[in-house]
Amino acid sequence: MTTTDPIERLRDAINSHDPQRIADCFTPDYRAELPHRPAESFTGSDRVHANWVAVLARLPDIRAEVLRRAAAGDELWSEWEMVGTAPDGTQAVMRGPVIMATRDGRIAWTRFYLSPVPGL
Template sequence: MSRDNTGFLDRLRGATNRHDLDALVDCFTPGYRNETPAHPGRGFDGTAQVRSNWGRIFDFVPDIQATILRQAADGDDVWSEWEMSGTRLDGTTHLMRGVIVFTLDGDRAVSARFYLEPVDETPSTVDQAVATQVHESAP
């Protein structure tokens, strides 16, 4: 991974873990585009929405911490696997895991394909999950 790409991820993770909203927003270009392929209606443009989202997260998960589990780069594209954890104000666990694929312009993200999801800790099997996905009746 190139030094610049590693620097971007380190800067983003550091801003997240310090709960530094200004530094976090500065990791993105003004025209930033966030795509959420698994939830197309959740996509957005611009750093105003980044600020709004993360301001709410910092308010409601005051101890949130981010870990980058894996990372790889292909030109301006940076693939990163994340885990974000903390405790919400209501005392429940906040745990998200997944992949974010960033496209960079220098040391800032111009876009991302966002696959970070809340961890589903319900005790179900793969067979039950597939049955739910295909709307299969229980045998």
């Protein structure tokens, strides 16, 4: 069964390791804002696809978990943890909040604060 909840749908898509399924969670005009790394902000679900092709090449076993979440209408706040094995065999961990706005059941905008956790 496919969920209509955008956060669960994205988590399930990431855990499927299918970059197209991940990109399909986003609107074509999706806008990603990265306040801590503004030069990496971008627009478009095609870029989501390209980014996840690269992530999955580096961390083919990545697993995503949503630790906490809250909603206010079309705005969703969530705390994520993503864990995978890097090419050198070490564990790569990313954690942090992601704020999303949705449109027609898909993610239209995010403020993305997920960051690597060093030394684990």
